[in-house]
Amino acid sequence: MRTTKDRIRHTLGFELIGLAVLVTLISWLFDFNMHAIGPIAVFGSIIATIWNYFYNLLYDHFMLKRYGDVHKTLPMRVLHAFMFEGGLLILFLPMIAWYLSISLWQAFIMDITMAIFYLVHAFIYNWGYDKVFAIQKTSSQSKT
Template sequence: MRTTKDRIRHTLGFEIIGLIILAPLASLVFGYELQTMGVIAIAASTIATVWNYFYNLLFDHAMLKLHGEVHKTMLIRVFHALIFEGGLLLLFMPMIAWYLGISLWEAFIMDIAMACFYVVYAFVYNLAYDKVYPIPQT
């Protein structure tokens, strides 16, 4: 299983790279100023950072209990990313609606678009991270 130091490096890297990509992309796609989308992205990143740490810790413990190891197949990686983003969707939608002064439906559409970005990003990031920093043998 990963160490606390490794989990922190993983989480911070994920959030920093995600912010660098998401804020300008969301500004372009949704038509809001970069500063506005940056505030949303930073708030979301803060919540996601905490969620990321605990979610991955709990997921790895569940993998150990169910499978006796933390090695993730491609199917498990897809499942992992979808559940992670589903949890964030429920947390972010009201925040987006409030900050932008838009309806929950509009916030839902925006949140789904950002979640789709992060599903793909999380899959690629975690795959790359495991190649660069292999999981130690348990």
């Protein structure tokens, strides 16, 4: 399993790269000033950072208990990304509508756009991260 230091590096890299791309993309797509999108994106990033740490920790514990290993197959990565984004969608929708003074429908469309972006970002980032910072198999993982 990953160390706490590695999980923090993973989470911070994920959020910083995602935030930089997302603010630019959402400002352009929805014709909002970056100053309007920036604060809600940063707040969402903080929520996502905390969620990311605990979600991945729980997911890895589940994987280790269920399969004896934390390495994810392609279907596991897809499920992992969808479950993560679904949780954020539920948490973030009311905040977007309130902060930007838009309807829940408009906030939903914006939130879905962000979720789609982060689904793609999560898949690519996590796959790349696992390649660059590979998890070393332990002796108990090698036996399964």
